[in-house]
Amino acid sequence: MRDHFRIMKVDLSRGKAEIQRLDGRDDVAGGSGLAALIFGKYGLADRPWDHPEQPLIFAIGPLTGYFPLMSKTVCAFKSPYHDQYTESHAGGRSALSLAFAGLDALVITGRSAGPCCVAIGSRKFELQPAGFLWGMDVLRAGKVLRSMFKASSGHRSILRIGQAGENRLAMAGINADTYRHFGRLGGGAVMGAKNLKAIVINGDSTLDHPASREYADLYKKVFEQVIDTGMMKKYHDLGTPANIMSLNSLESLPWRNLQASSDPEAEAISGERFARDALLRNIACAGCPVGCIHVGFVREKFMEDNRYMYKQVAYDYEPIFAAGSMLGVANCFSVLNIMDAMERVGLDVISAGVALAWATEATERGLIGAKETLIPLGFGNAEAYKKAAYYLGTAANDFYRLLGQGTLKAADRYGGGEFACVLGQEMAGYATGELFFAAQSLGFRHSHLDSGAYSYEQKHAERDLEKMVDFLMEDEVPRTFLTSMVACLFARGVYRPEVLSECLDVLGYKELSGNMAETSSYIRRLRWKTRFSTGFDPDSITIPKRFYKVRSWKGPVDPEYLKALKARYAERLKALVQES
């Protein structure tokens, strides 16, 4: 337990690291709050995202490692997607590795003269040249990195980028421990711009905890709640892909670039079908007993005489939507193959799938052709999408390089902006209606997890503007506190405020425990202020026409209501950052 933050600041330009003590624990807690605090200290709000001095921040929270499902890391940076401050979250072993490395945050600044990788730990800082890793895909690089850094095997996290990051694409993610990702908004490009191929974090030290029985008893109580609440079943059983059938039946599952919101073929990519035919096993993030990571397999005959190879690909609802229904691909093994192709080059699967869906419709409409896409794209053509994923991640020509910066960037040049499925960034898989469209468009991370809008709108059809904007504003506050702890948001049902307060209290964070509401609001505002300081203008974000033509279970989208909802939400966000 620390009343301050202990951070390692790496300067790649000089090849040095320093340990710093940072005050502010009671003000910003950790995670999201800490990341914003660090960006305020080291970020250059008015300089471009790829300025060498821009920080790439990885932050954990005061409960990381001490309680179940406190297993996520917040990665924060100035995004190549919109050149503004953002966050991307991932689990794997990243959070516990940082905690056991004795750090609250790792901050990478500077730019290496050539390709490099960094290995850190509680007693380690190593910067190695890694030219031989440059150009290597994420999976191969992982294998080489494991042989380069043998210490702490199993007790470490390996973060790395593929060719997409090296090419500085705004859709490039950072792969965390093979099956998890800091996927959205281009963290991979930030590493690429720093010539940083990989970060190895060794969790090689020990944390103290209170000697009293109280802590062990509280851990057990929280653990039992996690096991007993049905969360195990919901997230371990079919996992998030259970949503495929429910959203399809609600006419809220985007198909073929959102030209439809349901399709009879959904069953072929349902959670049930994946579990029955393609699920190899489940694995977990370190410190979480749920095991929500579903690893599927694809077996491929590559030569005659029964010569086979197999691939293991982690799947979830969002990637299935992006590489499946959005591309009109209704076969679970084909979906896994497309996801695998995207993963290997280090693309964010959601963004890449939505971008290729736009490219397919643009092809159908004659806006682009084989000169641009190099291979004819057609909805349902999985083999073409596998190749296109490689072309996109490797920026194979001007078209793909531009598309990799965002679908709207490509649409600006080639036309077709009206059917680009972009809500601040490429859409998440919820065609539920106006509330979600406004929520993702203006949400802090442009993620469906910024608020519970995607879920609320699956159950409520009312169009009450003020009530809905209140919901968006209010629902963000406790989520911000959770992402400052840093909890997996699957655990939000267990970590209610009174439980979080107990957890903080037992570890000695009395001030935080007693001021959770005020601290949550403060962090939320700090995050937004940081984003606005880097140029965020909610009024400049437009919602493409395609979204106004969606028909969900609530009926057709009401264009006037959607416009009003977005405008009112924008007003509230602007007012929020003007509060003292």
Next chain:
Amino acid sequence: MKVLVATKIERCIGCHICSLACSRLVHKNTSWDNSGIRIHSSGGLSTGFQAVYCLACDPAPCVEVCPTGAFSQRKGGGVKVKRDACIRCGNCAEACPVNAVFLDVSGMPHVCIHCGRCVRFCPHDCLELVEVPPGKGVSESLSREALP
């Protein structure tokens, strides 16, 4: 006497909850190293997990090399540990054929004492305490159900 056996390690999801339980409840800290059971992946997460823990040798080579009696033979296999008697020579870790003894930064050994406190925390029942009758080995004591 009972000994800890990872009878169904094939089910392991790599959550490390067992290691954290051991470090929290037995070794009184929070760590995935300072623990009697440690979970490793071999060759990356795609190849599954292995549990590294004391396999309850009898006689135990780590006991034989301990110069101060800090490690003594436990009935039924494994060791009893007297931390106060340990001079941190590291002989135990060197003698263990399966790397079950972990030395922390100060050289203090951490090894499974077969107390079974980790067992109930495993979400997939990978671990169990198995009764080993006198004169029998751990493997031959496993019930048919416990076998993979």
